[in-house]
Amino acid sequence: MAEPVRVGVVGLGWWGHRLCQGAADGKALTVVSCYARTPQTRDAFAEELGIRAAASFDELLADADVEAVMLATPHSTHAELIERAAQCGKHVFVEKPLTLTVAEGVRAHQAALDGGIVLQVGHNRRRQPANRRIRQMIDAGELGMVHLLQGSVTVPKDQVPRPGWRSDPSESPVGGMTALAIHLVDTYRYLAGPIERVAVFSKQLWGAGRLDDITVVALEFARGPLGYLGTSIVLPRTHTITVMGTSGIAWSDDDGEHLYVQDKEASSRTLVETEPLDTIADELAEFGRVIREGGRPETGAPEALHAVAVLEAVVESDRRGGGVVDVREFGG
Numbered sequence: 001m002a003e004p005v006r007v008g009v010v011g012l013g014w015w016g017h018r019l020c021q022g023a024a025d026g027k028a029l030t031v032v033s034c035y036a037r038t039p040q041t042r043d044a045f046a047e048e049l050g051i052r053a054a055a056s057f058d059e060l061l062a063d064a065d066v067e068a069v070m071l072a073t074p075h076s077t078h079a080e081l082i083e084r085a086a087q088c089g090k091h092v093f094v095e096k097p098l099t100l101t102v103a104e105g106v107r108a109h110q111a112a113l114d115g116g117i118v119l120q121v122g123h124n125r126r127r128q129p130a131n132r133r134i135r136q137m138i139d140a141g142e143l144g145m146v147h148l149l150q151g152s153v154t155v156p157k158d159q160v161p162r163p164g165w166r167s168d169p170s171e172s173p174v175g176g177m178t179a180l181a182i183h184l185v186d187t188y189r190y191l192a193g194p195i196e197r198v199a200v201f202s203k204q205l206w207g208a209g210r211l212d213d214i215t216v217v218a219l220e221f222a223r224g225p226l227g228y229l230g231t232s233i234v235l236p237r238t239h240t241i242t243v244m245g246t247s248g249i250a251w252s253d254d255d256g257e258h259l260y261v262q263d264k265e266a267s268s269r270t271l272v273e274t275e276p277l278d279t280i281a282d283e284l285a286e287f288g289r290v291i292r293e294g295g296r297p298e299t300g301a302p303e304a305l306h307a308v309a310v311l312e313a314v315v316e317s318d319r320r321g322g323g324v325v326d327v328r329e330f331g332g
Helices: 014-026 039-049 057-062 075-087 102-115 129-139 177-192 279-293 301-319
Strands: 005-010 029-035 068-071 091-094 119-121 146-154 195-203 214-221 226-232 238-245 248-253 258-263 270-272
Touching: 005 014, 005 057, 005 279, 014 029, 014 039, 014 068, 014 279, 029 039, 029 057, 029 068, 029 279, 057 075, 068 075, 068 279, 075 091, 075 102, 091 279, 102 119, 102 301, 119 279, 119 301, 129 177, 129 238, 129 248, 129 258, 146 177, 177 195, 177 214, 177 226, 177 238, 177 301, 195 301
Parallel strands: 005 029, 005 068, 068 091, 091 119, 146 226
Antiparallel strands: 146 238, 195 214, 214 226, 238 248, 248 258, 258 270
């Protein structure tokens, strides 16, 4: 077994902790250093994990023992941090979305190419066993001609708005799109190919914070199917995807934990057993494996750029009051 890749984690909130747990469980990475802007935060994090605390991002990058970085920082910081890491020859795992604009994403991608580093983006939910099986069913023709994809991802966390950057509209435009629904966008692409056109309705109803409470996006795929997604930051927790074809329907329910199928002749759906998988550990194990053995990650910059282009198109549709926007205007 190859020696684990030594990594530093940047951004030490709850998701930084989750990435460190995933790194440990995946066994291909070992966290050796950390950085956050607040000294008390980084010192407490370092003590908890038994690792070093860097006094600055530059200090972390200058550490010869650090081979790669995991970024769980505000979305607007991703491009610059990736560029700086790449210039120092450090591989990068960055949380989704890659960036907030395609232009920034292209900069990050080019920096990774120029630096000869691995750049992987945390689009983990396509890895859920139910979604993997649905993709197999589509490829095998078991669902027939796919016509419709629909999904929702909701959490009630912002019924009482949280402090910090995640509740800032400039970091989280159009409600739950960056925190939640970007997962649906990537999984939809994985299942049905690129999204070509979007139209959005997004608004506040609960109105406790600065972000939109509820967002619905209509989608048209380049291959022909239509779809929609719904996301909310104030509704009870859901994460579900449904794919409807002429021969059957498949559901990925309960955040990918359960798969249901229904043949066109059936009147109800049937549960199909799947093996559980920690998708965070799985993607971080891949990150370490690609660094050690070569190849490219499943969700690198090219895949992530499409999700960013869809995000930009959704933001533009919202700005226009819900008009149809062609994703190809933004590249990706």
